[in-house]
Amino acid sequence: MHEKEYFAHLYEIASHLNKEFSLQAALNKALGKIVHLLNLETGWIWLVQNDNQSVYLAATYNLPPALAKHPERLSGWCYCIEKYLSNDYSEPCNVSEIICTRLKNIKTDTHDLKFHATVPLFVNDEIAGLLNLLSKESQQLSEEELSLLNTISELIGMAIQRTRLQESFGKTSSPPKGDNEVIERIFQPRLEALLANLQQLKETTNESGTEALNEALAQVEAMQQQLTLMKGEFTRKQSEENTPNEFYYPASPLTERELEVLQLVRKGDTNKQIAEKLFISERTVKFHISSIMSKLYAETRTQAVDIALRRGLLGL
Numbered sequence: 001m002h003e004k005e006y007f008a009h010l011y012e013i014a015s016h017l018n019k020e021f022s023l024q025a026a027l028n029k030a031l032g033k034i035v036h037l038l039n040l041e042t043g044w045i046w047l048v049q050n051d052n053q054s055v056y057l058a059a060t061y062n063l064p065p066a067l068a069k070h071p072e073r074l075s076g077w078c079y080c081i082e083k084y085l086s087n088d089y090s091e092p093c094n095v096s097e098i099i100c101t102r103l104k105n106i107k108t109d110t111h112d113l114k115f116h117a118t119v120p121l122f123v124n125d126e127i128a129g130l131l132n133l134l135s136k137e138s139q140q141l142s143e144e145e146l147s148l149l150n151t152i153s154e155l156i157g158m159a160i161q162r163t164r165l166q167e168s169f170g171k172t173s174s175p176p177k178g179d180n181e182v183i184e185r186i187f188q189p190r191l192e193a194l195l196a197n198l199q200q201l202k203e204t205t206n207e208s209g210t211e212a213l214n215e216a217l218a219q220v221e222a223m224q225q226q227l228t229l230m231k232g233e234f235t236r237k238q239s240e241e242n243t244p245n246e247f248y249y250p251a252s253p254l255t256e257r258e259l260e261v262l263q264l265v266r267k268g269d270t271n272k273q274i275a276e277k278l279f280i281s282e283r284t285v286k287f288h289i290s291s292i293m294s295k296l297y298a299e300t301r302t303q304a305v306d307i308a309l310r311r312g313l314l315g316l
């Protein structure tokens with residue numbers, strides 16, 4: 001697979017997960033792209049119920065007749081669900097590692113499908129679902145493909161969490177006070193890590209894949225902007241219900257890395273100088289500064305430093 005095609009598919013998957021109105025539609029479209037990208041045959045996605053002890057079928061793609069005509073065969077427990085709910089899966093399992101227990105004893109209409117890869121889905125380090133991808137023969141996905149599946153699982157996890165947050169918001173006349181904390185503790189760090197990983201891939205990618213990777217980066221950045229807008233709206237509505245204070249206090253303190261960045265901002269260093277001193281990319285510095293300003297409710301770098309000094313977050 002050429003790098004340009006590889007990253008174009010990654011962009012499409014991120015796009016579907018970001019723009020579709022319903023989670024089910026997003027998962028179905030993304031699943032089809034994943035199967036096509038890895039040259040597999042079919043797949044399905046399980047999502048975990050709120051009790052964390054049961055699952056439901058959330059999306060399918062290109063099911064063989066043995067399953068499409070007998071949906072009851074996709075209900076109930078199986079080997080991979082049991083292992084997953086027992087916390088035995090923490091990273092993708094290759095196609096060759098698992099024989100599908102739902103198909104192994106069926107003689108007809110299986111399209112010769114037998115083996116599947118299993119990709120665990122997590123939200124805030126908690127089990128959220130399971131992605132199964134099936135192949136006719138036992139095969140090994142490459143390290144590059146497994147790495148891609150890790151990235152895709154992060155995107156799916158964020159789509160799941162975003163949907164849950166939107167549903168929670170829709171059920172109340174005003175957003176729960178914990179929503180800002182969800183954004184700061186879950187979404188922002190995961191987006192920053194994902195963007196940093198994509199940036200690292202970009203630095204090791206030749207020119208043929210750069211354009212598609214830039215599109216993938218732009219798509220994830222758009223998700224980050226949406227979260228910032230949501231967070232701002234939550235803050236605005238909360239401020240209408242409470243007497244405003246001189247300073248707004250974030251739900252969580254700055255991380256150690258953010259404090260390092262802010263100390264260098266205080267010294268007057270540019271993003272490039274900060275990146276060189278901390279051995280990170282300029283893009284990562286930019287993400288940290290955006291996060292700092294968001295948490296401190298600052299509009300400028302200078303204001304962020306001033307607020308941090310008044311709150312005692314930085315030494316005098």
